[in-house]
Amino acid sequence: MTACPEERFSGRTGQAYYADRADRPLTMRAAEESDLPELVRVDREVFPEEPYPYFVLRQFFDLHADRLLVLDDGDTLHGYVLFVTTSDHYTSWVMSLAVSPDQRGRGLGRRLMLEVLRRLRAEGVxxxxxxxxxxxxxxxxxxxxxxxxxxxxxxxxxxxxxxxxxxxxxxx
Ligand SMILES: CC(C)(COP(=O)(O)OP(=O)(O)OC[C@H]1O[C@@H](n2cnc3c(N)ncnc32)[C@H](O)[C@@H]1OP(=O)(O)O)[C@@H](O)C(=O)NCCC(=O)NCCS
The missing domain is CATH 3.30.70 (Alpha-Beta Plaits)
Structure with missing residues:
Protein backbone atom coordinates (compact mmCIF):
# COMPACT_ATOMS: atom_id res chain seq x y z
CA MET A 1 0.00 0.00 0.00
CA THR A 2 1.72 3.20 -1.11
CA ALA A 3 0.79 6.49 0.45
CA CYS A 4 1.07 9.86 -1.27
CA PRO A 5 4.52 11.32 -0.83
CA GLU A 6 4.28 13.77 2.03
CA GLU A 7 5.68 16.65 -0.06
CA ARG A 8 2.63 16.39 -2.28
CA PHE A 9 0.39 17.25 0.64
CA SER A 10 0.13 20.84 1.74
CA GLY A 11 -2.43 21.32 4.45
CA ARG A 12 -4.36 24.57 4.43
CA THR A 13 -7.65 25.28 6.06
CA GLY A 14 -10.24 23.57 3.96
CA GLN A 15 -7.85 22.54 1.21
CA ALA A 16 -5.27 19.88 0.67
CA TYR A 17 -3.48 18.73 -2.41
CA TYR A 18 -2.41 15.30 -3.54
CA ALA A 19 -1.33 13.79 -6.81
CA ASP A 20 -3.68 11.34 -8.49
CA ARG A 21 -2.43 8.56 -10.74
CA ALA A 22 -2.19 10.97 -13.70
CA ASP A 23 -0.15 13.28 -11.48
CA ARG A 24 -2.93 15.86 -11.29
CA PRO A 25 -3.42 17.58 -7.98
CA LEU A 26 -6.39 16.47 -5.92
CA THR A 27 -8.09 19.17 -3.91
CA MET A 28 -10.10 18.46 -0.79
CA ARG A 29 -12.87 21.01 -0.54
CA ALA A 30 -16.50 21.50 0.45
CA ALA A 31 -18.97 20.26 -2.15
CA GLU A 32 -20.64 22.68 -4.53
CA GLU A 33 -23.99 22.33 -6.25
CA SER A 34 -22.33 21.59 -9.58
CA ASP A 35 -20.65 18.54 -7.96
CA LEU A 36 -23.93 16.70 -7.49
CA PRO A 37 -23.87 14.58 -10.67
CA GLU A 38 -20.24 13.58 -10.01
CA LEU A 39 -21.00 12.95 -6.36
CA VAL A 40 -23.85 10.65 -7.32
CA ARG A 41 -21.56 8.86 -9.80
CA VAL A 42 -18.83 8.31 -7.17
CA ASP A 43 -21.40 7.12 -4.62
CA ARG A 44 -22.81 4.59 -7.10
CA GLU A 45 -19.30 3.45 -8.03
CA VAL A 46 -18.31 2.93 -4.39
CA PHE A 47 -21.64 1.61 -3.06
CA PRO A 48 -23.14 -0.17 -6.10
CA GLU A 49 -25.56 -2.23 -4.03
CA GLU A 50 -26.93 0.57 -1.88
CA PRO A 51 -26.15 3.99 -3.32
CA TYR A 52 -27.94 7.02 -2.01
CA PRO A 53 -30.77 8.05 -4.32
CA TYR A 54 -30.01 11.32 -6.12
CA PHE A 55 -32.64 13.17 -4.10
CA VAL A 56 -31.07 12.11 -0.81
CA LEU A 57 -27.63 13.41 -1.80
CA ARG A 58 -29.31 16.55 -3.09
CA GLN A 59 -30.95 17.12 0.27
CA PHE A 60 -27.80 16.30 2.23
CA PHE A 61 -26.11 18.94 0.10
CA ASP A 62 -28.89 21.46 0.71
CA LEU A 63 -28.66 20.90 4.45
CA HIS A 64 -24.97 20.18 5.01
CA ALA A 65 -22.85 21.38 2.07
CA ASP A 66 -20.02 22.40 4.38
CA ARG A 67 -20.09 18.91 5.94
CA LEU A 68 -19.62 17.25 2.58
CA LEU A 69 -15.96 17.21 1.55
CA VAL A 70 -14.95 16.01 -1.89
CA LEU A 71 -11.66 15.03 -3.53
CA ASP A 72 -11.49 16.79 -6.88
CA ASP A 73 -8.84 16.64 -9.62
CA GLY A 74 -10.46 19.56 -11.48
CA ASP A 75 -12.42 17.26 -13.74
CA THR A 76 -13.51 14.25 -11.74
CA LEU A 77 -14.34 13.50 -8.12
CA HIS A 78 -12.43 10.63 -6.50
CA GLY A 79 -14.06 10.43 -3.10
CA TYR A 80 -16.08 12.17 -0.46
CA VAL A 81 -16.98 12.20 3.20
CA LEU A 82 -20.23 13.34 4.79
CA PHE A 83 -20.51 14.11 8.50
CA VAL A 84 -23.38 15.65 10.40
CA THR A 85 -23.48 16.97 13.95
CA THR A 86 -26.39 16.61 16.35
CA SER A 87 -28.23 19.79 17.29
CA ASP A 88 -26.67 19.82 20.78
CA HIS A 89 -23.20 19.84 19.10
CA TYR A 90 -22.13 16.89 21.25
CA THR A 91 -21.95 14.11 18.66
CA SER A 92 -21.09 14.05 15.01
CA TRP A 93 -21.89 11.08 12.79
CA VAL A 94 -19.75 10.18 9.81
CA MET A 95 -22.55 9.16 7.50
CA SER A 96 -20.55 8.18 4.46
CA LEU A 97 -16.90 7.81 3.48
CA ALA A 98 -15.96 6.83 -0.06
CA VAL A 99 -12.76 6.61 -2.11
CA SER A 100 -12.96 5.47 -5.73
CA PRO A 101 -11.60 1.94 -6.20
CA ASP A 102 -8.67 3.07 -8.36
CA GLN A 103 -7.54 5.57 -5.73
CA ARG A 104 -7.58 3.33 -2.68
CA GLY A 105 -4.59 2.44 -0.56
CA ARG A 106 -2.93 5.83 -1.07
CA GLY A 107 -3.93 7.52 2.15
CA LEU A 108 -6.96 9.42 0.83
CA GLY A 109 -9.52 7.82 3.14
CA ARG A 110 -7.29 8.63 6.09
CA ARG A 111 -6.84 12.24 4.89
CA LEU A 112 -10.60 12.71 4.57
CA MET A 113 -11.15 11.35 8.07
CA LEU A 114 -8.32 13.38 9.58
CA GLU A 115 -9.80 16.56 8.11
CA VAL A 116 -13.21 15.68 9.53
CA LEU A 117 -11.71 15.09 12.97
CA ARG A 118 -9.68 18.31 12.77
CA ARG A 119 -12.80 20.33 11.97
CA LEU A 120 -14.88 18.67 14.67
CA ARG A 121 -12.22 19.18 17.34
CA ALA A 122 -12.00 22.87 16.38
CA GLU A 123 -15.79 23.12 16.74
CA GLY A 124 -15.77 21.54 20.19
CA VAL A 125 -17.71 18.44 19.20
C1 LIG B 1 -12.59 2.40 3.49
C2 LIG B 1 -11.97 3.31 2.45
C3 LIG B 1 -12.62 4.67 2.53
C4 LIG B 1 -10.48 3.45 2.76
O1 LIG B 1 -9.94 4.41 1.86
P1 LIG B 1 -8.42 4.34 1.36
O2 LIG B 1 -8.10 5.64 0.73
O3 LIG B 1 -8.20 3.13 0.55
O4 LIG B 1 -7.67 4.18 2.75
P2 LIG B 1 -6.20 4.65 3.09
O5 LIG B 1 -5.29 4.42 1.95
O6 LIG B 1 -6.27 6.03 3.64
O7 LIG B 1 -5.81 3.63 4.24
C5 LIG B 1 -6.01 3.99 5.59
C6 LIG B 1 -6.02 2.74 6.44
O8 LIG B 1 -7.16 1.95 6.13
C7 LIG B 1 -6.84 0.58 6.30
N1 LIG B 1 -6.97 -0.08 5.02
C8 LIG B 1 -7.18 0.51 3.82
N2 LIG B 1 -7.31 -0.44 2.87
C9 LIG B 1 -7.19 -1.62 3.49
C10 LIG B 1 -7.28 -2.96 3.07
N3 LIG B 1 -7.50 -3.30 1.79
N4 LIG B 1 -7.15 -3.95 3.99
C11 LIG B 1 -6.94 -3.65 5.29
N5 LIG B 1 -6.86 -2.38 5.76
C12 LIG B 1 -6.98 -1.40 4.87
C13 LIG B 1 -5.42 0.53 6.81
O9 LIG B 1 -5.47 0.61 8.23
C14 LIG B 1 -4.86 1.82 6.25
O10 LIG B 1 -3.77 2.28 6.98
P3 LIG B 1 -2.27 1.96 6.46
O11 LIG B 1 -2.17 2.54 5.08
O12 LIG B 1 -1.43 2.67 7.45
O13 LIG B 1 -2.13 0.48 6.46
C15 LIG B 1 -12.11 2.73 1.02
O14 LIG B 1 -11.60 1.41 1.02
C16 LIG B 1 -13.53 2.71 0.50
O15 LIG B 1 -14.02 3.70 -0.05
N6 LIG B 1 -14.20 1.56 0.64
C17 LIG B 1 -15.57 1.39 0.15
C18 LIG B 1 -16.54 2.26 0.89
C19 LIG B 1 -16.49 2.00 2.37
O16 LIG B 1 -16.35 0.88 2.83
N7 LIG B 1 -16.65 3.10 3.12
C20 LIG B 1 -16.68 3.04 4.56
C21 LIG B 1 -18.07 2.72 4.96
S1 LIG B 1 -18.20 2.71 6.74
Whole structure:
Protein backbone atom coordinates (compact mmCIF):
# COMPACT_ATOMS: atom_id res chain seq x y z
CA MET A 1 0.00 0.00 0.00
CA THR A 2 1.72 3.20 -1.11
CA ALA A 3 0.79 6.49 0.45
CA CYS A 4 1.07 9.86 -1.27
CA PRO A 5 4.52 11.32 -0.83
CA GLU A 6 4.28 13.77 2.03
CA GLU A 7 5.68 16.65 -0.06
CA ARG A 8 2.63 16.39 -2.28
CA PHE A 9 0.39 17.25 0.64
CA SER A 10 0.13 20.84 1.74
CA GLY A 11 -2.43 21.32 4.45
CA ARG A 12 -4.36 24.57 4.43
CA THR A 13 -7.65 25.28 6.06
CA GLY A 14 -10.24 23.57 3.96
CA GLN A 15 -7.85 22.54 1.21
CA ALA A 16 -5.27 19.88 0.67
CA TYR A 17 -3.48 18.73 -2.41
CA TYR A 18 -2.41 15.30 -3.54
CA ALA A 19 -1.33 13.79 -6.81
CA ASP A 20 -3.68 11.34 -8.49
CA ARG A 21 -2.43 8.56 -10.74
CA ALA A 22 -2.19 10.97 -13.70
CA ASP A 23 -0.15 13.28 -11.48
CA ARG A 24 -2.93 15.86 -11.29
CA PRO A 25 -3.42 17.58 -7.98
CA LEU A 26 -6.39 16.47 -5.92
CA THR A 27 -8.09 19.17 -3.91
CA MET A 28 -10.10 18.46 -0.79
CA ARG A 29 -12.87 21.01 -0.54
CA ALA A 30 -16.50 21.50 0.45
CA ALA A 31 -18.97 20.26 -2.15
CA GLU A 32 -20.64 22.68 -4.53
CA GLU A 33 -23.99 22.33 -6.25
CA SER A 34 -22.33 21.59 -9.58
CA ASP A 35 -20.65 18.54 -7.96
CA LEU A 36 -23.93 16.70 -7.49
CA PRO A 37 -23.87 14.58 -10.67
CA GLU A 38 -20.24 13.58 -10.01
CA LEU A 39 -21.00 12.95 -6.36
CA VAL A 40 -23.85 10.65 -7.32
CA ARG A 41 -21.56 8.86 -9.80
CA VAL A 42 -18.83 8.31 -7.17
CA ASP A 43 -21.40 7.12 -4.62
CA ARG A 44 -22.81 4.59 -7.10
CA GLU A 45 -19.30 3.45 -8.03
CA VAL A 46 -18.31 2.93 -4.39
CA PHE A 47 -21.64 1.61 -3.06
CA PRO A 48 -23.14 -0.17 -6.10
CA GLU A 49 -25.56 -2.23 -4.03
CA GLU A 50 -26.93 0.57 -1.88
CA PRO A 51 -26.15 3.99 -3.32
CA TYR A 52 -27.94 7.02 -2.01
CA PRO A 53 -30.77 8.05 -4.32
CA TYR A 54 -30.01 11.32 -6.12
CA PHE A 55 -32.64 13.17 -4.10
CA VAL A 56 -31.07 12.11 -0.81
CA LEU A 57 -27.63 13.41 -1.80
CA ARG A 58 -29.31 16.55 -3.09
CA GLN A 59 -30.95 17.12 0.27
CA PHE A 60 -27.80 16.30 2.23
CA PHE A 61 -26.11 18.94 0.10
CA ASP A 62 -28.89 21.46 0.71
CA LEU A 63 -28.66 20.90 4.45
CA HIS A 64 -24.97 20.18 5.01
CA ALA A 65 -22.85 21.38 2.07
CA ASP A 66 -20.02 22.40 4.38
CA ARG A 67 -20.09 18.91 5.94
CA LEU A 68 -19.62 17.25 2.58
CA LEU A 69 -15.96 17.21 1.55
CA VAL A 70 -14.95 16.01 -1.89
CA LEU A 71 -11.66 15.03 -3.53
CA ASP A 72 -11.49 16.79 -6.88
CA ASP A 73 -8.84 16.64 -9.62
CA GLY A 74 -10.46 19.56 -11.48
CA ASP A 75 -12.42 17.26 -13.74
CA THR A 76 -13.51 14.25 -11.74
CA LEU A 77 -14.34 13.50 -8.12
CA HIS A 78 -12.43 10.63 -6.50
CA GLY A 79 -14.06 10.43 -3.10
CA TYR A 80 -16.08 12.17 -0.46
CA VAL A 81 -16.98 12.20 3.20
CA LEU A 82 -20.23 13.34 4.79
CA PHE A 83 -20.51 14.11 8.50
CA VAL A 84 -23.38 15.65 10.40
CA THR A 85 -23.48 16.97 13.95
CA THR A 86 -26.39 16.61 16.35
CA SER A 87 -28.23 19.79 17.29
CA ASP A 88 -26.67 19.82 20.78
CA HIS A 89 -23.20 19.84 19.10
CA TYR A 90 -22.13 16.89 21.25
CA THR A 91 -21.95 14.11 18.66
CA SER A 92 -21.09 14.05 15.01
CA TRP A 93 -21.89 11.08 12.79
CA VAL A 94 -19.75 10.18 9.81
CA MET A 95 -22.55 9.16 7.50
CA SER A 96 -20.55 8.18 4.46
CA LEU A 97 -16.90 7.81 3.48
CA ALA A 98 -15.96 6.83 -0.06
CA VAL A 99 -12.76 6.61 -2.11
CA SER A 100 -12.96 5.47 -5.73
CA PRO A 101 -11.60 1.94 -6.20
CA ASP A 102 -8.67 3.07 -8.36
CA GLN A 103 -7.54 5.57 -5.73
CA ARG A 104 -7.58 3.33 -2.68
CA GLY A 105 -4.59 2.44 -0.56
CA ARG A 106 -2.93 5.83 -1.07
CA GLY A 107 -3.93 7.52 2.15
CA LEU A 108 -6.96 9.42 0.83
CA GLY A 109 -9.52 7.82 3.14
CA ARG A 110 -7.29 8.63 6.09
CA ARG A 111 -6.84 12.24 4.89
CA LEU A 112 -10.60 12.71 4.57
CA MET A 113 -11.15 11.35 8.07
CA LEU A 114 -8.32 13.38 9.58
CA GLU A 115 -9.80 16.56 8.11
CA VAL A 116 -13.21 15.68 9.53
CA LEU A 117 -11.71 15.09 12.97
CA ARG A 118 -9.68 18.31 12.77
CA ARG A 119 -12.80 20.33 11.97
CA LEU A 120 -14.88 18.67 14.67
CA ARG A 121 -12.22 19.18 17.34
CA ALA A 122 -12.00 22.87 16.38
CA GLU A 123 -15.79 23.12 16.74
CA GLY A 124 -15.77 21.54 20.19
CA VAL A 125 -17.71 18.44 19.20
CA UNK A 126 -17.19 15.81 21.90
CA UNK A 127 -17.54 12.49 20.12
CA UNK A 128 -17.69 11.02 16.64
CA UNK A 129 -19.76 7.99 15.81
CA UNK A 130 -20.22 5.91 12.69
CA UNK A 131 -21.56 2.59 11.54
CA UNK A 132 -19.69 0.03 9.49
CA UNK A 133 -20.50 -3.39 8.09
CA UNK A 134 -18.90 -5.99 10.38
CA UNK A 135 -17.14 -7.57 7.37
CA UNK A 136 -15.65 -4.30 6.09
CA UNK A 137 -12.10 -4.96 7.27
CA UNK A 138 -10.47 -2.04 5.42
CA UNK A 139 -12.81 0.53 6.93
CA UNK A 140 -12.65 -0.99 10.40
CA UNK A 141 -8.83 -0.97 10.27
CA UNK A 142 -8.87 2.66 9.20
CA UNK A 143 -11.25 3.71 11.97
CA UNK A 144 -9.36 1.71 14.63
CA UNK A 145 -6.08 3.29 13.54
CA UNK A 146 -7.69 6.69 14.11
CA UNK A 147 -8.67 5.69 17.63
CA UNK A 148 -12.27 4.59 17.12
CA UNK A 149 -13.46 1.67 19.21
CA UNK A 150 -16.48 -0.49 18.60
CA UNK A 151 -19.23 -1.67 20.85
CA UNK A 152 -18.84 -5.28 22.01
CA UNK A 153 -21.82 -6.49 20.05
CA UNK A 154 -22.75 -6.05 16.42
CA UNK A 155 -26.14 -4.27 16.21
CA UNK A 156 -28.38 -6.77 14.48
CA UNK A 157 -30.72 -5.38 11.80
CA UNK A 158 -29.46 -1.86 12.56
CA UNK A 159 -30.43 -0.63 9.09
CA UNK A 160 -33.33 -3.08 8.68
CA UNK A 161 -33.54 -6.81 8.23
CA UNK A 162 -30.18 -8.41 7.50
CA UNK A 163 -28.33 -5.08 7.68
CA UNK A 164 -26.21 -5.59 10.77
CA UNK A 165 -23.74 -2.88 11.70
CA UNK A 166 -20.91 -2.24 14.08
CA UNK A 167 -21.21 1.13 15.82
CA UNK A 168 -17.82 2.77 16.39
CA UNK A 169 -17.07 5.79 18.56
CA UNK A 170 -14.17 8.18 19.07
CA UNK A 171 -14.07 10.62 21.99
CA UNK A 172 -12.52 13.92 20.91
C1 LIG B 1 -12.59 2.40 3.49
C2 LIG B 1 -11.97 3.31 2.45
C3 LIG B 1 -12.62 4.67 2.53
C4 LIG B 1 -10.48 3.45 2.76
O1 LIG B 1 -9.94 4.41 1.86
P1 LIG B 1 -8.42 4.34 1.36
O2 LIG B 1 -8.10 5.64 0.73
O3 LIG B 1 -8.20 3.13 0.55
O4 LIG B 1 -7.67 4.18 2.75
P2 LIG B 1 -6.20 4.65 3.09
O5 LIG B 1 -5.29 4.42 1.95
O6 LIG B 1 -6.27 6.03 3.64
O7 LIG B 1 -5.81 3.63 4.24
C5 LIG B 1 -6.01 3.99 5.59
C6 LIG B 1 -6.02 2.74 6.44
O8 LIG B 1 -7.16 1.95 6.13
C7 LIG B 1 -6.84 0.58 6.30
N1 LIG B 1 -6.97 -0.08 5.02
C8 LIG B 1 -7.18 0.51 3.82
N2 LIG B 1 -7.31 -0.44 2.87
C9 LIG B 1 -7.19 -1.62 3.49
C10 LIG B 1 -7.28 -2.96 3.07
N3 LIG B 1 -7.50 -3.30 1.79
N4 LIG B 1 -7.15 -3.95 3.99
C11 LIG B 1 -6.94 -3.65 5.29
N5 LIG B 1 -6.86 -2.38 5.76
C12 LIG B 1 -6.98 -1.40 4.87
C13 LIG B 1 -5.42 0.53 6.81
O9 LIG B 1 -5.47 0.61 8.23
C14 LIG B 1 -4.86 1.82 6.25
O10 LIG B 1 -3.77 2.28 6.98
P3 LIG B 1 -2.27 1.96 6.46
O11 LIG B 1 -2.17 2.54 5.08
O12 LIG B 1 -1.43 2.67 7.45
O13 LIG B 1 -2.13 0.48 6.46
C15 LIG B 1 -12.11 2.73 1.02
O14 LIG B 1 -11.60 1.41 1.02
C16 LIG B 1 -13.53 2.71 0.50
O15 LIG B 1 -14.02 3.70 -0.05
N6 LIG B 1 -14.20 1.56 0.64
C17 LIG B 1 -15.57 1.39 0.15
C18 LIG B 1 -16.54 2.26 0.89
C19 LIG B 1 -16.49 2.00 2.37
O16 LIG B 1 -16.35 0.88 2.83
N7 LIG B 1 -16.65 3.10 3.12
C20 LIG B 1 -16.68 3.04 4.56
C21 LIG B 1 -18.07 2.72 4.96
S1 LIG B 1 -18.20 2.71 6.74
Missing amino acids: REVRLTVEPTNAAAIMLYRSLGFSSEDQVRKDYFGEGEDRLVMTLAL
